Amino acid sequence: MASTDKSPGPTPAKGNEPPPGKPMSMGQHMIDKGAMMLQSLKPVKQFSQHLCSFAIYSHDMSRQIETHHYCTRLNQDFLQCAVYDSDDSNARLLGVEYIISDRIFEDLPDEEKKLWHSHAYEVKSGLLISPRVPEMVAMPELENLAKSYGKFWCTWQADRGDRLPLGAPALMMSPQAVSPGLARPDLVHHRDAKYHVDSDSYKTSRLEIPEPEMISPFADYWKQHAKGFAIDIVDTDMKLTAPFP
Amino acid sequence: MTRQVEAHHYCGHQNEEMRQCLIYDSPEANARLIGLEYIVSENLFMTLPDEEKRLWHSHEYEVKSGLLVMPGIPGPIERRDLELVCKTYGKVYHFWQVDKGDSLPLGLPQLMMAFTRDGQVNNELVQGCGKRLGVDYEKERENREYMRGPEHGIHPLANGGGKGLKTVLREVDLPNDQPPSATRVFV
Numbered sequence: 001m002a003s004t005d006k007s008p009g010p011t012p013a014k015g016n017e018p019p020p021g022k023p024m025s026m027g028q029h030m031i032d033k034g035a036m037m038l039q040s041l042k043p044v045k046q047f048s049q050h051l052c053s054f055a056i057y058s059h060d061m062s063r064q065i066e067t068h069h070y071c072t073r074l075n076q077d078f079l080q081c082a083v084y085d086s087d088d089s090n091a092r093l094l095g096v097e098y099i100i101s102d103r104i105f106e107d108l109p110d111e112e113k114k115l116w117h118s119h120a121y122e123v124k125s126g127l128l129i130s131p132r133v134p135e136m137v138a139m140p141e142l143e144n145l146a147k148s149y150g151k152f153w154c155t156w157q158a159d160r161g162d163r164l165p166l167g168a169p170a171l172m173m174s175p176q177a178v179s180p181g182l183a184r185p186d187l188v189h190h191r192d193a194k195y196h197v198d199s200d201s202y203k204t205s206r207l208e209i210p211e212p213e214m215i216s217p218f219a220d221y222w223k224q225h226a227k228g229f230a231i232d233i234v235d236t237d238m239k240l241t242a243p244f245p
Numbered sequence: 246m247t248r249q250v251e252a253h254h255y256c257g258h259q260n261e262e263m264r265q266c267l268i269y270d271s272p273e274a275n276a277r278l279i280g281l282e283y284i285v286s287e288n289l290f291m292t293l294p295d296e297e298k299r300l301w302h303s304h305e306y307e308v309k310s311g312l313l314v315m316p317g318i319p320g321p322i323e324r325r326d327l328e329l330v331c332k333t334y335g336k337v338y339h340f341w342q343v344d345k346g347d348s349l350p351l352g353l354p355q356l357m358m359a360f361t362r363d364g365q366v367n368n369e370l371v372q373g374c375g376k377r378l379g380v381d382y383e384k385e386r387e388n389r390e391y392m393r394g395p396e397h398g399i400h401p402l403a404n405g406g407g408k409g410l411k412t413v414l415r416e417v418d419l420p421n422d423q424p425p426s427a428t429r430v431f432v
Contacts, residue, residue: 001296001410005417009294021262021289028261031326039317043269043276044255059417072278078349080278082267093265096281096340098350112351153354155281155338164263165283166297168412169338169354180419228417233300233356238409241246242364245303245404 004230005059008166018090019163046072049141050087052191053128054183055152055172058221058228061180065159066191067152069097077101079148085158087131095169097152102212105149105219113218115229116149117174120211126202127175127183131195135205146209149219150174168231176220249367250344251374252337254282262286270343272316279350280339280357287395290334290403298402299410301334302359305394311385312360312371316378320388331392334403335359353412361404 002008051069068091069081079099084091105116122128123146130138152172156165175183192199217224238244253276256266264284269276290301307313308331315323337357341350360366375382401407 002300003415008297019259019263019289020292021260021286024258024261027325028258028329031322032258034322035315035318038319039315040272041255042272042274043253043278044267046274061419074275074277082278082281090259092259093267093281093283096267096278098340100349104349108349108351115353151350153338153340155354156283164285164289164293165336166293167300222419226419228419230415230417231353232413232415233410234413236409236411238405239247243362244246244358244365245361245399245407 001235002166002168002233004057004168004170004232006167007160008162014161015163016161017163019092043072047082048073050131051081051128051145052087052131052195053122054175054187054191055154056175056181057154057157058171058173059230061173061222061228063159064175064184064187065094065154066187067094071099077104083152083154092156092158094156094158095152095154095172097150097172099145099148099150101144102147102149105216110218113216114221115171116151116219117172118176118212118215118219119148119150119174120146120215121176121181122174124203124206124209124211125175125177125183126199126206127188129195129197129199129202135202139209142206143209146206146211168233171229171231173220173222173228176223178223181220181223246365248344249370250279250339251370252279256282256284262289268337268339270341277341277343279341279343280337280354282335282337284330284333284335286329287332287334287397290395290400291397295402298400299406299408300356301336302357302404303361303395303399304330304333304335304359305399306361307359309386309389309392309394310360310363311380311382311389312366314378314380314385324388324392327389328392331389332395334395334400353414356410356412358404358410361399 047070049071055067057063068084071079071081081097083095153169155169253269254266256264266282268280338354
């Protein structure tokens with residue numbers, strides 16, 4: 001049925017333009033404004049950071065994307081992030097990433113570890129930035145992130161031209177120091193130009209950041225096993241308590 | 246169907262016909278981000294390839310039964326939005342199975358479905374929610390009786406086409422020209 005690595009069937013909704021659909025009506029704007037005033041919206045007001053980096057499709061590591069993470073820290077060991085394709089108000093919601101400390105990661109079963117990736121290289125190579133935040137201010141969080149692991153499901157493969165979110169979720173991996181994990185220079189240059197930064201220069205300022213003593217061989221699974229992951233959505237018997245649908 | 250969760254959606258519009266939502270397990274500041282939903286109009290749904298349609302669910306029952314509420318919004322305004330939502334289709338993935346007691350988001354994404362008729366929803370879940378949010382579901386059902394679902398009726402392929410769907414992990418060989426390089430660079 002649907003699979004991460006199968007191109008979706010013919011659909012008019014292909015291309016780089018924004019999603020198809022009529023522009024927002026005045027009525028809808030009014031409803032939204034009203035809701036924003038009346039509702040507490042607490043969970044989404046907890047975003048405390050914006051991080052910009054790059055991610056790689058685990059089933060096809062030639063495909064890399066620029067990511068914008070909006071993160072909420074639930075506790076010292078855990079961040080939950082909504083991931084978008086830009087920092088604009090019309091950004092597409094690409095998926096969700098969870099970030100955990102190495103302490104928590106070590107306790108995961110091996111089968112679960114395979115779905116996670118390490119962040120040390122991404123941070124220390126300067127690929128991961130906190131846009132518009134001075135390095136000194138960002139440093140404590142960068143130190144945290146360098147020792148963390150992430151699990152990132154991408155549900156909208158906009159980079160392959162999907163104007164609507166099609167198919168099964170894709171497991172994403174992080175840039176690493178070896179091919180095919182090396183970040184594409186053109187993507188990095190494009191990002192750097194946008195934010196007036198030079199990722200390369202961060203390598204020096206981040207040299208001293210400690211990383212995990214040992215990164216589990218199950219994390220960044222492709223490095224030791226030359227394999228990626230895809231998700232298939234298949235038929236199954238639904239346990240019923242009433243007729244469906 | 247035995248596994249059901251209360252879900253709090255925080256939605257934004259890409260345009261009049263498409264919304265994207267973050268799903269949390271509560272409306273509190275310490276809520277866990279458990280998944281996401283995309284919502285499209287009937288028109289956009291019809292443009293989807295057939296096998297894609299099965300991954301999407303209809304919203305008509307959820308809205309008309311009163312199960313779906315917009316906390317804090319006065320009824321008349323709420324109903325203006327719900328009239329539209331009633332005709333839409335949604336695609337939901339959950340990544341954190343909090344109902345299983347998972348303290349971390351373990352395992353694979355789960356494709357979620359919506360309620361489509363009376364008798365499916367766990368009553369305890371509903372009563373609990375109703376009390377907390379101050380919702381009178383019977384009253385809401387009456388207020389929303391006038392609403393209409395999709396113009397062309399609920400598409401037969403939606404809601405899994407009536408079958409269950411599950412996600413399965415598959416290992417994929419990375420292409421030969423992409424082996425991990427033998428020379429490792431230590432950062």
